[in-house]
Amino acid sequence: MTHLSVKLAGAIDPVAAASPAKKSAAVETESFADELSQTFAAARSKVGIGVASQTGGSSQANVVRQNPVAVIAPVPAAIDKVTPPPPSPPTVLSDDAYWAAQPAAVQQLRNMDDSYQRATLGAQLASQGYSIDTPVMIWGWDPQLTTQLRQSFGYTWVPSAMQAPITAAPGITGAGITPYDPNHPPPGSISV
Numbered sequence: 001m002t003h004l005s006v007k008l009a010g011a012i013d014p015v016a017a018a019s020p021a022k023k024s025a026a027v028e029t030e031s032f033a034d035e036l037s038q039t040f041a042a043a044r045s046k047v048g049i050g051v052a053s054q055t056g057g058s059s060q061a062n063v064v065r066q067n068p069v070a071v072i073a074p075v076p077a078a079i080d081k082v083t084p085p086p087p088s089p090p091t092v093l094s095d096d097a098y099w100a101a102q103p104a105a106v107q108q109l110r111n112m113d114d115s116y117q118r119a120t121l122g123a124q125l126a127s128q129g130y131s132i133d134t135p136v137m138i139w140g141w142d143p144q145l146t147t148q149l150r151q152s153f154g155y156t157w158v159p160s161a162m163q164a165p166i167t168a169a170p171g172i173t174g175a176g177i178t179p180y181d182p183n184h185p186p187p188g189s190i191s192v
Contacts, residue, residue: 098136098143106130109137122161132161133190150192157185157192 099110105125109132112118119138126132135141138161150158154170163186170180185191 095143098147102137103130106132106137115140126161129188130160131188131190133158134161147192154182155180155192156182157189159186160188160190163189 099107105128109118109122109125112121115138118140122132122134122138132138133143133146136143136146159165166180168177168180170182173179
């Protein structure tokens, strides 16, 4: 196992003080520490990382020598940045208000216990032109929580049953991706 010993600048090595041959090693170590701290300081400044001074106004090199544990953040690889749209304020919508806003034919889905019958009626209503919110009306998800979750992800609309699915979440773009358009929902889609 190899051990590397680096002395801090200004530290007194009793062996180096007693032996002239050892004195040159301490000078080399000090030069190495200076060079290393300057290299780290230059690298940190290139990526925008600063080291706060703990000695009241001393240079970054002195801070590294006096406190050899410096925090260096990893530099992320170059990636396409995805900026999600700002979240909308959540809509407070009770279950009763949600279902009361639906046409009478769609309201039947709320109290159906048999999931197969609910899915069959939902598909029939969707084929007749009703907007069917599959997670809420067919799968039985909570309308308020589902709406809040959609809003938190930046959705302003979602497809109703039998409409084409969304191919990319809000804010995702790239080659071959059809981006989500929050301002132009397809006819018959579910408003969020």
